[in-house]
Amino acid sequence: MEEEFWNSINLIAPPFTTYSVRRKNFGTDQFKKCLENAIAYFAEQTTFFEEVNQISQIIYLGKSQFRMMKGFQEMKKTHQAAIRFKRLNIVDILEAFNSYVADDFQSEILLPSRQNLDYVLIKLQGVSKILIRIITCSRKSSRYFLGLIKMGSFYIKGSIFVSTLAKVWDMSREMCQYAVKLYNDLRQFRDKLQEIKNCEWIANNCELPEKLEDWLGDEYECFVNNETYDTKLLTKSEDIENFRKEMQQVTEIIKNLKTNEQEDKVESKSISEFFPVKIEKMELEIEDYKPILRNEVTHLDYKHSLASVRSKENVKLFLKFEDKYRKQDPQKSITIKRLKQKAWKDFKNDFKNKLLLMQESPLLEYFHDNLNHYMSNE
Structure with a gap:
C-alpha cells in the first residue's frame, strides 16, 4: 500500500x-x-x-x-x-x-x-x-x-x-x-x-x-468548487438599483394606504399593480414598516395563571409578572404563599438559561414539573 x-x-x-x-x-x-x-x-x-x-x-x-x-x-x-x-x-x-x-x-x-x-x-x-x-x-x-x-x-x-x-x-x-x-x-x-x-x-x-x-x-x-449557489450579497450595481426601485415602490404603497385610511377608502388594486402577491401577505409586510414605540404594551391579552403558559413567550411573561406581583401586589401572585424568595430566585435564574437552550415543547413540560416540585418542597 x-x-x-x-x-x-x-x-x-x-x-x-x-x-x-x-x-x-x-x-x-x-x-x-x-x-x-x-x-x-x-x-x-x-x-x-x-x-x-x-x-x-x-x-x-x-x-x-x-x-x-x-x-x-x-x-x-x-x-x-x-x-x-x-x-x-x-x-x-x-x-x-x-x-x-x-x-x-x-x-x-x-x-x-x-x-x-x-x-x-x-x-x-x-x-x-x-x-x-x-x-x-x-x-x-x-x-x-x-x-x-x-x-x-x-x-x-x-x-x-x-x-x-x-x-x-x-x-x-x-x-x-x-x-x-x-x-x-x-x-x-x-x-x-x-x-x-x-x-x-x-x-x-x-x-x-x-x-x-x-x-x-x-x-x-x-x-470547494461547488458553484450552484451564490456566496455574495448585493455587490452588483444592477442588484442595488433594483433593490432601490422596489423600496421606492413599497414607500409609495404605504403612503397611498395611509391616505386611503384617512378617507376610509381602501383600494386593493394599488397593491396588486406593483406586486403579483396576495393582499394579505402584503399587509403583513407593510406592518413591519410601522414604528414600534419603546414603551408599547404588547401583552394586553395575557392572563396571569398557570393555565395560560402554553408557549415560550408565555413563560417569559409569567416570570416577569410573577416577579412584579411578588413585590408590588402579593394578592395576584401565584407562588408567594408556597415559595420563599430564595426558592423563587433559584427557579427564575434556572429558567433564564433554559429559555435559550431548550425547545418549546420540552421547555413547557419542564416548567410545569419543576414549578410543582419547588412548590411541593416548600
Whole structure:
C-alpha cells in the first residue's frame, strides 16, 4: 500500500541541491513569478488567523456550557484543523524553495532538484486536505447553529458563532482553490527539473498526481468548487438599483394606504399593480414598516395563571409578572404563599438559561414539573 506522505507530520525535507543549466533551456520568469505570488498570497492571510483566534476565544468561554452540543464539537474540530494549517507554515516552505531559484539574468542559472519540488508539492497536498477539513467542519457547525436560530432560540450567541464560522469557511474555500491552482502550475515544471541520483528520499512507488483536483475527488467538487449557489450579497450595481426601485415602490404603497385610511377608502388594486402577491401577505409586510414605540404594551391579552403558559413567550411573561406581583401586589401572585424568595430566585435564574437552550415543547413540560416540585418542597 502506498504511504500517504502528505499526512506525515515528521516528513523530512530532502537536502537542498542545485545544478546549473543554460538559461535558454529553462525560462525561470514564469516559475519565479508563480512562487513569489504564492508567498505574497499566503503571507497576507492575517484575517483568517484573526477569525481563528476568535473561534479559540469562543471555545474557551463556552467549553463548559456548550460542550455537549454537536455544533460546538464541530467548531472545535474546525479550530484544531486551523491550528494544523498554521503549524504547517507553507510560507516558510515556499520561501526556502524560492531562495534556490536564481534570477533569470545570467547565461547559466542554478535550479533546485526535482526532489525539492516534490517536497513542496506534497506539502501543498497536505494544505489542500487540511483546508477541506476546515471547510467541512465549519459548514456542519454553522448549519447546526442556523437550525437552532430557525427554531426560535440561540439568537445572540448563535449569530456570533455563524458569522465567525462563515468567514473562516469562505476564506478556507478561497485558499484551497488557490492551493490547487498553485500545485497544478508547479507540477508542470517537474519534468523540466533534474533528479539528483543516489538521493533516496521517499519510496519510488510514490506518484504525484497531474491534477490535484482529481486527486482530491468528490470532496473538492462538492465542498470547494461547488458553484450552484451564490456566496455574495448585493455587490452588483444592477442588484442595488433594483433593490432601490422596489423600496421606492413599497414607500409609495404605504403612503397611498395611509391616505386611503384617512378617507376610509381602501383600494386593493394599488397593491396588486406593483406586486403579483396576495393582499394579505402584503399587509403583513407593510406592518413591519410601522414604528414600534419603546414603551408599547404588547401583552394586553395575557392572563396571569398557570393555565395560560402554553408557549415560550408565555413563560417569559409569567416570570416577569410573577416577579412584579411578588413585590408590588402579593394578592395576584401565584407562588408567594408556597415559595420563599430564595426558592423563587433559584427557579427564575434556572429558567433564564433554559429559555435559550431548550425547545418549546420540552421547555413547557419542564416548567410545569419543576414549578410543582419547588412548590411541593416548600
